[in-house]
Amino acid sequence: MSASFDFEGRIVLVTGACGALGSAVCEAFDAAGATVCGTDVVDVESEDSLLDPGIVDFYGGDFTNEGDVERVVDSIADAHGRLDALANVAGTWKGGQPIDETSLEQFDLLFDVNLKTAFLASKHALPHLRETEGSIVSVSARSSLSGGEGDGPYRASKAGIRLLTETLAEENRGTVRANCVMPSVIDTSANREMMDPKEGWVDPADIARMFLVLCSDATSPTSGAAVPVYGEA
Template structure:
């Protein structure tokens, strides 16, 4: 069964747009007719993230820096009149060390990129989303549901995304919906290179996760807010 979404006349702001998942979310919104405002700290590369849709505009910004977040959001609103959807995709992974062997810089990096970007983007977008009764979808992780060896700060930062999502939903009942998606390992060239012996067939493609992001931003999910939706296949 095919699912088709119509975001004509909607403005979607997507963070982490230069990555594999972010670019897939941008492409999905573009295919659905939205005006896509893609933002990232690095320019998209031709190989990894082609932001070549008809209605995709790139705004460079470091979303760990509040002044840059405020500037990008203000520029998007000035250019396009408002924001209907915010997709908080910016994120990173680092692991491999027990907590007592994890350096402070790794901890700060994970919380800055995974949680602080989501907090700042939501903080500055929410007033504009209220004007249009819009929606936020943020990327948490399956591993945020429990502790595990070697990547505790990552899990904790992604658990923070889930809890902040629930808070935003509670604070904006009936006005702005906020939900999260929880992927496991995403099927990207980088992950395949990092884990060549893994069962790649069990991984979920970025485009499939992007479809769930669109669903949660659409009227089809009008009764859903504060949810954390699994997007890791049948595992």
């Protein structure tokens, strides 16, 4: 059984657009007919970018900086006249140390990139999303459901995404839907370099399709959900 989505005429903002998952989300929305606005601290033309610059309107910006966030969101709204969906994909992972050996710099990095970016993007996108009765989809993690050894700040930052999502859903009930997805290990080249690949790892494209589902009319009653997207991983 197959499913198709039509986002023609919809404007979608994707943060972390140059990464493995962000670029897959951009590709999925582009294939569904949306106008995709991508943003990242990485330049789309650099060798570190995995994103095809031809499928997005790209806006460079550091989404840990509120001035950059406001500039990018306002520029998109001015250029396109609306905003229908926000995909909070920007994120990073660091770990390996117990809490008493974790540096403040690493803690700040994880909360800045994983949680602050989603908070600031949501804050500034909400006025536009309310006008279109749009959607927010953010990236939490399976590991946010419990404590664990060696990556506590990462887990805590991703747990914050779940609580931010529930708060956004509650505060905007009936106008803007907010949900998040919970991957485990995603099948990316970077993860394959760090770890031996496992058969159950999930392809970024499969997770990207869940963004389409959660932003579509097929899930109109769904808000405040944390959706597992970890397959057998």
